[in-house]
Amino acid sequence: MDSALVIGGTRFIGRHLVADLLDHEYDVTIFNRGTRENPFADDDRVDHVEGDRTNDTALEAAATTVDPDAVFDCVAYHPKDVRVATRLFEDCEAYVSVSSGAAYGREEIPKREGETPLHSCTAEQATDDSAESYGNRKAEGDRAVFAAADDGVRAMAVRPPIVYGPHDYTERLDWWIDRVNRFDRVVVPGDGTNVWHRVYVEDVASALRIVAERGTAGEAYNVGDRRLVTLEEMVALIGETLATEVEIVHAGPRELAAGDIDLEDYPLYRAYPHVLSTAKLAALGWESTPLEEAMARSVDDHLESDRDGDGNGPDREAEERVLRVLETL
Known part of the structure; x- marks a missing residue:
C-alpha cells in the first residue's frame, strides 16, 4: 500500500497516525471540516480535502477524488459512520476503524477479542451523542465492520483503552x-x-498502520501498553x-x-x-513503547x-x- 486517507487527522490519534504514515513513506490525505489548526498545513507530503464526514455526499466525493489504498477512520462516532464508509471505500485494500475498549460489555480480566461479549446497542443509542452510549455505539460500529468484511470488504477495527501522550486534548x-x-x-x-x-498514542498510530498492512478482514485488535x-x-x-x-x-x-x-x-x-489482552496485535509484529x-x-x-x-x-x-x-x- 502506498496511499492513505485519514478521516480526521489533525487533533490527537489522527495527528500521530499521519506522522507515522509519513515515516513509512505513505502518500497521505486528510479529510475533515478544517475547523481546527492543521499541523500539516505546510507539509507538501500531506493533502487536505475539506468536508464533513457525516455528509455522505462529501465523503463520497473524497473517496472518488483520493482513491486511497488504505482508509483510517479516526472519527467514526456512530454505527452509521462505519456503514457508510465501508460502502464507499469497499474497493480499498484496507479500512481500519478506531474503536474502543469501551465496546466490551462484560467485566472480565483481561478482555479478549472474539471472546468477551460486546455491548448491545439500541436504535436510540446508535444515534445518541452522550458519553453513556459511547461503548454501545462503538460496539455497534464494530459489528458494522464485521458485516462489511462478510461482504468482501477488508475492514478491521482497533480497540484502544485510555489514550495518552502529546497533544492529548482530554487532559x-x-x-x-x-x-x-x-x-x-x-x-x-x-x-x-x-x-x-492505558495506551501511548504513538502506539495506537503504529497499530492502525500495522493492522491495515497485516491484519485479517473482519477482526478487531486490542491495543494497549504492554x-x-x-x-x-x-x-x-x-x-x-x-x-x-x-x-x-x-x-x-x-x-x-x-x-x-x-x-x-x-x-x-x-x-x-x-485490562485488554494485546497478544493478538503483538502477533502481527506490533510493539509497545517502553x-x-x-x-x-x-x-x-x-x-x-x-x-x-x-x-x-x-x-x-x-x-x-x-x-x-x-x-x-
Missing part, C-alpha cells in the same frame, strides 16, 4: 502531571492499586520523570468526604480493573503546553481539606 494525564509538578503531596484515591489500562501500572505507580513514574520528590497520600471514601470528593472524581480512576519513554515524551509535551487538566479532577482546596483530616488520624 486527563495532564491533570496528574500538573499535580505532581506543583505539589509535594499528591492525593491518590483508594489504596492506589486500581488499574485502568506493561500495565497501577494509578499509584503512574504517579510515581511522573515524579521520576520530573525528577521531583512526591509523597503519595492515599484517601478512601471516608477521608475524601471531608473535601466532598468521590473516588470517581479523579481522572484515570476505575473501581474495577479494565513506559518510561512514553511518559518522558508526555511530560515534555505537557511542560511545553498550556494544558493543566483543570476541571478533570477535584480542586486543590478540596484536597487540602482531605489532607488536613488525614493529618489528624
Whole structure:
C-alpha cells in the first residue's frame, strides 16, 4: 500500500497516525471540516480535502477524488459512520476503524477479542451523542465492520483503552502531571492499586498502520501498553520523570468526604480493573513503547503546553481539606 486517507487527522490519534504514515513513506490525505489548526498545513507530503464526514455526499466525493489504498477512520462516532464508509471505500485494500475498549460489555480480566461479549446497542443509542452510549455505539460500529468484511470488504477495527501522550486534548494525564509538578503531596484515591489500562498514542498510530498492512478482514485488535501500572505507580513514574520528590497520600471514601470528593472524581480512576489482552496485535509484529519513554515524551509535551487538566479532577482546596483530616488520624 502506498496511499492513505485519514478521516480526521489533525487533533490527537489522527495527528500521530499521519506522522507515522509519513515515516513509512505513505502518500497521505486528510479529510475533515478544517475547523481546527492543521499541523500539516505546510507539509507538501500531506493533502487536505475539506468536508464533513457525516455528509455522505462529501465523503463520497473524497473517496472518488483520493482513491486511497488504505482508509483510517479516526472519527467514526456512530454505527452509521462505519456503514457508510465501508460502502464507499469497499474497493480499498484496507479500512481500519478506531474503536474502543469501551465496546466490551462484560467485566472480565483481561478482555479478549472474539471472546468477551460486546455491548448491545439500541436504535436510540446508535444515534445518541452522550458519553453513556459511547461503548454501545462503538460496539455497534464494530459489528458494522464485521458485516462489511462478510461482504468482501477488508475492514478491521482497533480497540484502544485510555489514550495518552502529546497533544492529548482530554487532559486527563495532564491533570496528574500538573499535580505532581506543583505539589509535594499528591492525593491518590483508594489504596492506589486500581488499574485502568492505558495506551501511548504513538502506539495506537503504529497499530492502525500495522493492522491495515497485516491484519485479517473482519477482526478487531486490542491495543494497549504492554506493561500495565497501577494509578499509584503512574504517579510515581511522573515524579521520576520530573525528577521531583512526591509523597503519595492515599484517601478512601471516608477521608475524601471531608473535601466532598468521590473516588470517581479523579481522572484515570476505575473501581474495577479494565485490562485488554494485546497478544493478538503483538502477533502481527506490533510493539509497545517502553513506559518510561512514553511518559518522558508526555511530560515534555505537557511542560511545553498550556494544558493543566483543570476541571478533570477535584480542586486543590478540596484536597487540602482531605489532607488536613488525614493529618489528624
